[in-house]
Amino acid sequence: MWKTLGLTVLGLVGISGAFIAWLFALIDQSTVAADLQSQRLEDLTYYHNRVAEDRGRILVVVTSETQMGEGGEPTGYEHTELARAYYVFTVNGFDVDIASPRGGKPRAVIDDEDMGPLDYAFLNDAVAMDKVQNTLPLAEVNGDDYRAVFFVGGKGAMWDFPDNPHIHQIVRDFASGSKLLGAVCHGPAALANVILREGKPFLAGKPVTGFTNEEELFLIPEAAEVFPFLLEDRLRERGAAVSVGLPYLENIAVTDGLVTGQNPWSVYATAENMVEQLGYTLVPRVTTGDENSVAVLIRYHLRGKVGARESVDTFAGAGARLNRNLVIMHGLVAAMQWRLKSALELFVLAQHIKTVYSSPGSHWLH
Numbered sequence: 206m207w208k209t210l211g212l213t214v215l216g217l218v219g220i221s222g223a224f225i226a227w228l229f230a231l232i233d234q235s236t237v238a239a240d241l242q243s244q245r246l247e248d249l250t251y252y253h254n255r256v257a258e259d260r261g262r263i264l265v266v267v268t269s270e271t272q273m274g275e276g277g278e279p280t281g282y283e284h285t286e287l288a289r290a291y292y293v294f295t296v297n298g299f300d301v302d303i304a305s306p307r308g309g310k311p312r313a314v315i316d317d318e319d320m321g322p323l324d325y326a327f328l329n330d331a332v333a334m335d336k337v338q339n340t341l342p343l344a345e346v347n348g349d350d351y352r353a354v355f356f357v358g359g360k361g362a363m364w365d366f367p368d369n370p371h372i373h374q375i376v377r378d379f380a381s382g383s384k385l386l387g388a389v390c391h392g393p394a395a396l397a398n399v400i401l402r403e404g405k406p407f408l409a410g411k412p413v414t415g416f417t418n419e420e421e422l423f424l425i426p427e428a429a430e431v432f433p434f435l436l437e438d439r440l441r442e443r444g445a446a447v448s449v450g451l452p453y454l455e456n457i458a459v460t461d462g463l464v465t466g467q468n469p470w471s472v473y474a475t476a477e478n479m480v481e482q483l484g485y486t487l488v489p490r491v492t493t494g495d496e497n498s499v500a501v502l503i504r505y506h507l508r509g510k511v512g513a514r515e516s517v518d519t520f521a522g523a524g525a526r527l528n529r530n531l532v533i534m535h536g537l538v539a540a541m542q543w544r545l546k547s548a549l550e551l552f553v554l555a556q557h558i559k560t561v562y563s564s565p566g567s568h569w570l571h
Contacts, residue, residue, distance in 0.1 A: 256298030270361030281312030308342030358390025409444035494526035
């Protein structure tokens, strides 16, 4: 998203050079990502605490599509959505298989600015990379082998998930067998057109979420023409009780047998809730700087700038990580929507994070 927002502030009318300089000085330009590129599982405490017992298998499904419609922009599955869910499942005792509609090697969408330790560890994990470079064709998958299925997002899912007969069969079988389904971001497109044997939509009456119209249209104003449908619209058409959370912040919808997440910032919550629905206590995991910053932003929307500052101070006092760039990004989104008061408050909040985490004795952790 930074690629979309990076120069936006320059186009805002009446902004002085001093303000622009201050804003760019807020951005954390450290080379943390470069340091993480060699990240390996054996270096992560979370992985060392993994459950030894075999708790069964989970199927993770990614899109095979590589472009957005005929001759459209390149697309694929979102790497972070796959990697984070994959390790939540494996660390908590599940064996994970990866499938796609066509099988083989699908196209990954990787944004360096969104990458964290688990995301890079996946790229350096020979077992995980073998699975994703040689995905199982859905036609060869037996749903009876799995306790749960998780549909990864990525814009390509809007084309090859909704009407895939093998996905429909798995969803119908899981619905009748009281097994667990999960999906995140554009992944719920897999559920959108499924009709149960009794003739009603699978989603009818169910709490569900996915990438919202607001999120989609902000990033791609012509999305209604580019995509086969807007996901939020289709979920409503199928009778789902759609949960629309704050844009680009964590939100999940939970009911028996189904967990869905709104966007990439909802992956951990979605996957971990699935583990809990399967009846297990989660292996403890240190929350990421992005997750903590999302919590600060949610507090801002609920309690205003004072509540957000209190949240920052609480995280800082606990030595927890924060990513101020994510706060700046939300400030830029607000500016692009001409919510200038919110934009300024978020930029000032980012300044507070910078100040607090730069003070003697503090820890700046991205």
